[in-house]
Amino acid sequence: MINDALFYDSYEIIGGEKIFAPSAPVFHSGILFRLGLTIGNYVVEKNCGYVFVDDVDVHLPDGNFFKPDLVVITAENSGIINWRGAINGVPDMVVEVKLNDIFAWGY
16 A cells, blocks of 8 residues: 555645745765764663654644654653654754755765
């Protein structure tokens, strides 16, 4: 069975405006992997919460929703996680990886 989500544009709603969110370049994905691995290892080692990387909907109380690159939710705040849906509330940390046109260091 094909996932119907593959046929829909990826977007975020910020300030009531629907904003198209295109796929990131490969370099971005590599940086995100390293960040997720580093932060994720810490969170797992300390058993202090959850780390989600890419394509997770975060629905804020003000009606905005977005898909941050990386989301950290502490164990104390885990009630905002809908395990079969989205994150419904304010995460403890969000990360957006932004890249310049010229990379100062190699992958």
